[in-house]
Amino acid sequence: MHNKSLAELSASLQSGEISSVELTQHFLERIKRHDSALNSFVTVTEEQALSAARQADQLIATGQAGQLTGIPIAQKDIFCTEGIRTACGSKMLDNFISPYSATVVEKLDTAGMPLLGKLNMDEFAMGSSNETSFYGPVKNPWDLERVPGGSSGGSAAAVAARLAPIATGTDTGGSIRQPASLCGLTGIKPTYGRVSRWGMIAFASSLDQAGVLGHSAADCALVLGAMAGFDAKDSTSIDRETPDYSASLSTPLEGLKIGLPKEYFDEGLDSGVGKVVDTAIERYRTLGAEVIEISLPNTHLAVPAYYVIAPAECSSNLSRFDGVRYGYRCKDPKDLTDMYERSRGEAFGAEVKNRIMIGTYALSAGYYDAYYLKAQKVRRLISDDFKRAFEQVDVIMGPTSPVTAFKIGEKADDPISMYLSDIYTIAVNLAGLPGMSIPAGLVEGLPAGLQLIGNAFEEGKLLNIAHQFQQVTDWHLQSPAAFA
Amino acid sequence: MAWETVIGLEIHAQLATRSKIFSGASTAYGAAPNTQACAVDLALPGVLPVLNREAVRMAVKFGLALDADIPQRSVFARKNYFYPDLPQGYQISQFDQPIVARGHLDITLENGETRQIGVTRAHLEQDAGKSLHEDFHGLTGIDLNRAGTPLLEIVSEPELRSAKEAVAYMKKMHALVQYLEICDGNMAEGSFRCDANVSVRPVGQVEFGTRAEIKNLNSFRFIERAINYEVERQIDLIEAGGEVVQETRLYDPDKGETRSMRSKEEANDYRYFPCPDLLPVEISTALLDEVRQTLPELPDEKKQRFMAEFSLSEKDATELSANREIAEYFEVVAQGCGEAKMAANWVMGELSAHLNKADIPIAECPVSAKTLTVLIQRITDKTISGKIAKDVFVELWSGESDVDAIIDSKGLKQITDSSAIEAMIAEVLENNPSQVEQFRAGKEKLMGFFVGQVMKASKGKANPGQVNEILRRLLNS
Known part of the structure; x- marks a missing residue:
């Protein structure tokens, strides 16, 4: 049951072959059985899930069901869920029961998807390995000694281990695509503004975007379609109709122009991963695509610019966690300053503090022009690189991550090496473009992903291109043996 | 040595929108603590601001009234600092791209001279909540009802040269925002308040002296007293061989003095940067035209018209046009009775005296403009004398409404036999x-x-x- 696609599950539910309660129960049992090894869930919402499943069964029985009705989902713990703890991977919010739900959560509720629980993540989404979580690291189902990637590491591990059919994630610099790559999943980060940020706890507001991690492009297309759309509560969401992503999946790729940025195939790329990517590109040729080498000359500036802009925004976004109104407050503060210092000092983890410090510094008087302003200029240059490229090609392809899953603890003391995990994904966020990662092969038994980058609002085209690949390959159907 | 005073004012006018600048919560004054603070005002995790378009229109209206430059695009920025009544840990304000750029305001001085004061800029921002230090047994209570209320901060050039000029400017601005119906002008509730930047320099010196900023002045009297005190303090200090330090000071109305609050060294680095949750505000020519249509006759225009139409002196016309409601009241009476000078005298005399004594605005005046018109007509048609009319007015003030009935029942009709x-x-x-x-x-x-x-x-x-x-x-x- 847990290896079926969403379309197959939907058909089984509609035909009465299984009920939503049975399906939900099945995944809840898998979570119970397997998650102690993975640590992918921080909260399991069994009661709510079963109650929602019963409602879904009624809708199905009365013919009022949509395609997703009755299929359970798990939410990254960055999305506020009414009445359920929303901790964002942090001690700061360990006691925070959200009084409201994120738009994404409401939309998927409305679509009839029972919520299995909340997924582990790097603290406030800051990390590429899921090691910064207050709730402990998540293990990669393909190798329990390795990281699942981050920050949506819980989402990736849970779906890869078939503890949930699909899960939401968020992506600020690669946080959907990189864990999808490391766990052998299909993950999509849509165009900035496509999915509402209301109720999604902000890390770097101008970069954060919600998306989905699943087994296939077809699965992602269904759920992304239900999540996307304009929201008056988010001033940066875009008032543009959401296309039917499933309808365009079958468009043939004859004549498709694929751009390969030479900067994405540099010495930092692991040779095994490089081979997987080359093979995938070859496969696209056989599907009728034309491959063109392109240049994104400012690629090398993406990581430095990102590590100014994202920390700058996070240093401000995280100021609200002050111990005054909700969240962690230190014991017996002796005065206001003591309360601020100890509440924040005791509840934020090291990586979050790092970034707050970097961001505060970058915005300080006398440094603003040299750092923040310059980073914004670089951001425009990077955006222009992509604009020029899309005059030439329909899609850009390359590796998602330079390496496969690394060992837990391996990069924990080397932040620069950790930051370079996102070297190929970060530019996409800076430009606000849609990006995907699809499973393209295994390197020494570990999954490696192919990244697809599209022009603004062309997530439909990306899903189509990914789906066509998945029609002729079966990397997306492979699962880690221990969780088959 | 002769000294010159240099003053610049930063006025905070609370905009009269029904809801807050970035949330749907009500802005009504006086509700129970924290009953008018929604998820956005509380800065819960994950919430986002949405700009109130009405606040933008009001700011644009203000800009048009000042004949100011209104840029096509303005940007909201975050001003970062920690304070318990600032829930986000930053105030959403405007920094280098305000909604209203350079404009000006003419003020009339006591000697009748008119001066043009430059207005550097006016920008939109959100107000903070309130910290309550009493009744909490050593703890601080936070009331976030006011958090997120829209403010227009109006910054003048340092072109005011005395406390009296500062008050004249403040009064003129106060009248203007009420004319425009963008602020209720209620200074006691803090809807209209200012910070004053004060420095002194020897007459003839071009460079400014070091300034002190006096915070949160919320009455015309306090502004005048606080500035005069501060000017004297600075002159005494310099003449005694000391130096003025750049600092923030508070005015204590009970002691009539200003006190140091924090020095420049202790000042925050606010780390302004564009707010990534809000798009830049685009002001189209269509919006400018639309808002321009809603502009009322402004105080200066009204003054000129009163002088031309009713042959009033400049002094009377200035006084009568300073408050929109009083001006409108006067005009009804003047047109109704056909004796503008008498109408002016009555409005500025008996009526104002009664209003001041009762401390009520003209909107709550028990004597309507129509009633006062009839009363003046009874003077001009010689039914009663001006002196008797004052007695009749007292009756009207205390609730009677029929002028002729009062004259009849009290036998006040004038003897002309x-x-x-x-x-x-x-x-x-x-x-x-x-x-x-x-x-x-x-x-x-x-x-x-x-x-x-x-x-x-x-x-x-x-x-x-x-x-x-x-x-x-x-x-x-």
């Missing part, structure tokens, strides 16, 4: 033979005494013109 007046005068002359003698011997000042006696005898009802005329005739006969 010459023979009756003559009989009263004869009696007065008969009873005061020595004064008659003195008058006839040349002590003409006694005329007033006789008029007074006759008016007294007539209980004020005798027509004063006739009294004068008949008295003169009888005394000189």
Whole structure:
């Protein structure tokens, strides 16, 4: 049951072959059985899930069901869920029961998807390995000694281990695509503004975007379609109709122009991963695509610019966690300053503090022009690189991550090496473009992903291109043996 | 040494929108603590601001009234600092791209001279909540009802040269925002308040002296006193060989002095940067045109018209146009009774005196403009004298509404029958033979005494013109 696609599950539910309660129960049992090894869930919402499943069964029985009705989902713990703890991977919010739900959560509720629980993540989404979580690291189902990637590491591990059919994630610099790559999943980060940020706890507001991690492009297309759309509560969401992503999946790729940025195939790329990517590109040729080498000359500036802009925004976004109104407050503060210092000092983890410090510094008087302003200029240059490229090609392809899953603890003391995990994904966020990662092969038994980058609002085209690949390959159907 | 004072004001005008600048919560004053603070105002995790378009329109209206530059695009920025009543840990404000750029305001000084004061900019921002330090047993209470209320911060050039000029500017701005109906102007509730940047320099020196900023002045009287105190403090300090330090000071109205709050060294680095949750504000020419249509006649225009249309002096016209509601009241009376000068005198005299004494705005005045019109008409048609009219006014103020009914029931109708007046005068002359003698011997000042006696005898009802005329005739006969 847990290896079926969403379309197959939907058909089984509609035909009465299984009920939503049975399906939900099945995944809840898998979570119970397997998650102690993975640590992918921080909260399991069994009661709510079963109650929602019963409602879904009624809708199905009365013919009022949509395609997703009755299929359970798990939410990254960055999305506020009414009445359920929303901790964002942090001690700061360990006691925070959200009084409201994120738009994404409401939309998927409305679509009839029972919520299995909340997924582990790097603290406030800051990390590429899921090691910064207050709730402990998540293990990669393909190798329990390795990281699942981050920050949506819980989402990736849970779906890869078939503890949930699909899960939401968020992506600020690669946080959907990189864990999808490391766990052998299909993950999509849509165009900035496509999915509402209301109720999604902000890390770097101008970069954060919600998306989905699943087994296939077809699965992602269904759920992304239900999540996307304009929201008056988010001033940066875009008032543009959401296309039917499933309808365009079958468009043939004859004549498709694929751009390969030479900067994405540099010495930092692991040779095994490089081979997987080359093979995938070859496969696209056989599907009728034309491959063109392109240049994104400012690629090398993406990581430095990102590590100014994202920390700058996070240093401000995280100021609200002050111990005054909700969240962690230190014991017996002796005065206001003591309360601020100890509440924040005791509840934020090291990586979050790092970034707050970097961001505060970058915005300080006398440094603003040299750092923040310059980073914004670089951001425009990077955006222009992509604009020029899309005059030439329909899609850009390359590796998602330079390496496969690394060992837990391996990069924990080397932040620069950790930051370079996102070297190929970060530019996409800076430009606000849609990006995907699809499973393209295994390197020494570990999954490696192919990244697809599209022009603004062309997530439909990306899903189509990914789906066509998945029609002729079966990397997306492979699962880690221990969780088959 | 002769000193020159240099003052710049930063006025905070609370905009009269129904909901907050970035959330749907109500802005009504006086609700129970924290009952008007929604998820956005509380800065819960994951919430986002959405700009109130009405606040933008109000700021644009203000800019048009000042004949200011209104850039096509303005940007909201975050001003970062920690304070318990600032839930986000930053204030959403505007920094280098405000909604209203350079404009100006003309003020009239006491000597009648007019000066143009430059307005550097005006920007939109959100207000903070309130910290309550009493009644919490050593703890601080936070009320976030005010958090997120829209403010327009209006920054003047350092072109004001005395406390009096500062007050004149503040008053003019106060009148303007109320004319525009963008602020209720209620200073006691903090809807209209200012910070004053004050420095002194030797007359003739071009460079500015070091300034001190006096925070949160919320009455015209306090502004004047605080500035005068501060100017004296700075001059004394410099003349004693000291130096003014750049700092923030608080005015203590009880002691009538300013006190240091924090120095420049302790000042925050606010780390302004564009707010990534909000798009830049685009102001189209269509919006400018639309808002321009809603501009009322402004105080200066009204003053000029009052002078032309009603032949008022500049002083009277200035006073009557300073408050929109008073101006409108005056105009109804002036047009109704056809005697603009009398209408002006009544509005600035009896009416203002009663309003001030009762401490109520004209909107709550118990005597309507129509009623005052009738009262003045009864003076001009000689039904009653001006003096009796004041008594009638007192009746009207205390709740009566029919002028003629009061005159009838109290028998206040003026006596214009010459023979009756003559009989009263004869009696007065008969009873005061020595004064008659003195008058006839040349002590003409006694005329007033006789008029007074006759008016007294007539209980004020005798027509004063006739009294004068008949008295003169009888005394000189």
